[in-house]
Amino acid sequence: MRHGQSKPILLLTHTNAGVAALRKRLEHARVDPSRYRLGTVDGWAMKLVATFPARAGIDPALLAALRPDYNAIREAAARLLAGGHVGDVLASSYARLWVDEYQDCSVRQHAIIQAASAFLPTCVVGDPLQAIFGFGGDPLASWQDDVCRHFPRLFTLDRPWRWINAGAEVLGQWLLQARQVLLNRQPINLASAPPAVQWVQLDGSAGDHARLLQAAGTAAPHRDGTVLVIGDSTSPQSQQRMASLVPGAVTVEAVDLRDLVDFATGLQLAAPEALRRVVEFCGRLMTGVGVAALLERVEILRRGTARREPSLAEAAALAFEAERSLPAVKRLIEAVRQQPGTRVFRPIVLRACLTALDTSSTGGTTLQEAAIRIREQGRMQARALPRRAVGSTLLLKGLEAHVAVVLAADTLNASNLYVALTRGSTQLVVCSRTPQLLGR
Structure with a gap:
């Protein structure tokens, strides 16, 4: 909001859903759209190498392939930036670079941002506990050895501002405690959670289906309220079935369509x-x-x-x-x-x-x-999100809603569990067989 330079800030994150969430926050804060350019890291990399394919050393046909080779595209973008070929273009186009959800940067994506930071003042924001993305053949950058070595830690947030702003500070403080519990490899005890957390017990019987449907249909707190339903990350079909059965529910789609x-x-x-x-x-x-x-x-x-x-x-x-x-x-x-x-x-x-x-x-x-x-x-484009969205932690990460419903909490590892639990700003509905969530 305080950015007053003539050139915009380049804001990057990892998913279209994340782009939509950031755009919504910026609009809510009444930030003039002319002050920023918003997109995904991969989307920006593709745009960059498509503009300078010869300099990037990449065949333009790779960009329109049925299954684009993202590793090759990321390498080309990093090579283009590291070679200094477009440094003056970046410096004349943007005031600075800001990257959100940096814990999800792969090694090759980190190389892109690192090379770009030679030409633009750069700030990265992230939480290593929320590192849930996996890029085939392109592992996540090491938080300590890669990220913090190049971008020294300056500040750690210790207040749950999202929940404070939503009038649910008690829930936010409980989530901060849950984060530390997971980092210590200990179980979260839903029995001691605040009233904003509702536990739905599953017992493995046929009745679980009805319980899950009821949970997924949890009402938003008001007419304009939003609900995120977090399903099985390994089964898009189960997410689609849930969306088809819950009135008003819509799936969040993977970008590969x-x-x-x-x-x-x-x-x-x-x-x-x-x-x-x-x-x-x-x-x-x-x-x-x-x-x-x-x-x-x-x-x-x-x-x-x-x-x-x-x-x-x-x-x-x-x-x-x-x-x-x-x-x-x-x-x-x-x-x-x-x-x-x-x-x-x-x-x-x-x-x-x-x-x-x-x-x-x-x-x-x-x-x-x-x-x-x-x-x-x-x-390259952000998508408008529905009032009741169904997806996985991978698809819903970076988003926030008034209510988050976690359908199979005891099947999630620590990072996916923490991501799921932190999607709701006022209410959390957790479905599991036990109130003890270890984050396997």
């Missing part, structure tokens, strides 16, 4: 199973699709033995079978979305799909290429 890219890659319009692929894809994004029933009805209608007129979705499916075109795919998806009782719980994927269909329908690009382009654009 794998389901969309796989759909766009695998859809062959002339193939006999094309209709099934489209309808099943709809079923992964919306509730109430009735995949089997819809496909059966289409067969009945095609045979001319139907006793009632086709619904909007059924008519669109028949039109697709007759036309087999990308515009017909879009019309079918939109018709399915408009069915009574249908609710979209993966809106990010749906919007990206419809945009890709529009782009590829105009010619000049395949559906796969359009999906990849949209995915890469999304890596």
